[in-house]
Amino acid sequence: MNTPLLSLGLEGLMSWVEARNWPRFHARQVWRWVFVRRCRDFSQMTDVPKRLREELADHLDFFSTRVVREQRAKDGTCKLLLELRDKETIECVLIPEQERRTACISTQVGCGMGCVFCASGLNGLARNLDWWEILEQLLHLSERLAPAERLTHLVVMGMGEPLANLDNLLLALRWATDQQGLGLSQRHVTISTVGLPAKIRQLADLQLSYHLAVSLHAPNDELRNRIVPINARIGIAAILEAADYFFQKTGRQVTYEYVLLRGINDGAEQARQLGQLLRGRRAHVNLIPFNDVPGLPYRRPSDAALAEFMTILRHHGVSVTVRKRKGSEIEAACGQLRRQMRNQAKEFSVATEPIVVPASMV
Numbered sequence: 001m002n003t004p005l006l007s008l009g010l011e012g013l014m015s016w017v018e019a020r021n022w023p024r025f026h027a028r029q030v031w032r033w034v035f036v037r038r039c040r041d042f043s044q045m046t047d048v049p050k051r052l053r054e055e056l057a058d059h060l061d062f063f064s065t066r067v068v069r070e071q072r073a074k075d076g077t078c079k080l081l082l083e084l085r086d087k088e089t090i091e092c093v094l095i096p097e098q099e100r101r102t103a104c105i106s107t108q109v110g111c112g113m114g115c116v117f118c119a120s121g122l123n124g125l126a127r128n129l130d131w132w133e134i135l136e137q138l139l140h141l142s143e144r145l146a147p148a149e150r151l152t153h154l155v156v157m158g159m160g161e162p163l164a165n166l167d168n169l170l171l172a173l174r175w176a177t178d179q180q181g182l183g184l185s186q187r188h189v190t191i192s193t194v195g196l197p198a199k200i201r202q203l204a205d206l207q208l209s210y211h212l213a214v215s216l217h218a219p220n221d222e223l224r225n226r227i228v229p230i231n232a233r234i235g236i237a238a239i240l241e242a243a244d245y246f247f248q249k250t251g252r253q254v255t256y257e258y259v260l261l262r263g264i265n266d267g268a269e270q271a272r273q274l275g276q277l278l279r280g281r282r283a284h285v286n287l288i289p290f291n292d293v294p295g296l297p298y299r300r301p302s303d304a305a306l307a308e309f310m311t312i313l314r315h316h317g318v319s320v321t322v323r324k325r326k327g328s329e330i331e332a333a334c335g336q337l338r339r340q341m342r343n344q345a346k347e348f349s350v351a352t353e354p355i356v357v358p359a360s361m362v
Contacts, residue, residue, distance in 0.1 A: 092138075
């Protein structure tokens with residue numbers, strides 16, 4: 001099995017080329033072919049010496065992942081199921097909207113946070129993704145764009161808890177935002193988290209321009225402990241303190257994601273509590289009506305409940321929007337396609353015991 005090209009990084013590829021007695025600048029040529037020209041065949045890299053192209057093909061693979069299923073919705077949303085070298089699978093999504101081309105990517109195989117409504121974690125956590133496995137998702141999605149199009153935005157909201165794999169994520173984002181990589185603006189990257197205070201602070205101290213989205217889903221600890229079990233070890237107060245710290249260090253307004261579950265967290269009282277919690281903070285609430293998942297008992301809120309929830313938040317001076325539903329007919333909610341494929345194959349090999357989260361994370 002050959003070494004994945006991206007796993008070397010640009011500096012590593014330079015060393016690889018140099019060790020074979022070629023000038024280092026050829027590595028930059030290869031890197032540009034991959035990221036800018038979307039080339040996936042070494043033989044087509046016409047400004048690279050033929051013998052070097054042959055050596056590259058003999059020893060390196062373009063991808064460590066492969067597309068095993070692709071689905072497209074009428075609204076243009078495209079979802080990929082990728083198989084990793086260890087035969088595990090992950091999901092990523094391309095979301096076109098007006099001039100935007102947004103990629104949604106995964107950071108882990110499965111998830112160990114245990115959110116009760118999320119398909120990603122129904123079979124637990126298998127492992128973290130390596131940084132090049134994260135980055136490869138963006139290359140696969142970019143291949144689905146027209147030649148003149150480029151990815152414009154990135155949301156790290158797919159399978160897994162991004163901050164539980166922060167080191168690999170940061171390496172991937174380096175090349176996603178580098179001008180020698182995909183060239184995305186840091187300000188167009190959003191990292192979602194269930195709320196790991198120590199990791200939020202670590203990210204804040206880097207003073208990068210990434211946007212932070214906290215998956216809150218409840219306005220009090222009693223309810224959040226039921227919806228997001230890891231909260232019992234953290235608490236909303238600690239999450240808000242870390243989020244405030246993030247804003248102080250970066251100047252970036254924090255978004256609070258709130259999935260509305262009918263009859264559970266979508267009532268007027270919960271809206272009032274959330275409004276009181278966030279009043280006076282530089283915060284934005286993104287309400288997400290639940291997408292029904294087969295096998296789960298939760299349901300989408302009524303339109304009336306959604307409208308009332310928004311009205312109450314605005315009465316408290318809280319900025320709020322409702323996330324548009326995209327790709328519903330292709331099961332675009334993270335984890336649904338992977339779970340469907342696993343069920344069809346009757347492969348339930350991923351451990352279902354709760355993940356043990358190190359105390360340093362929370």
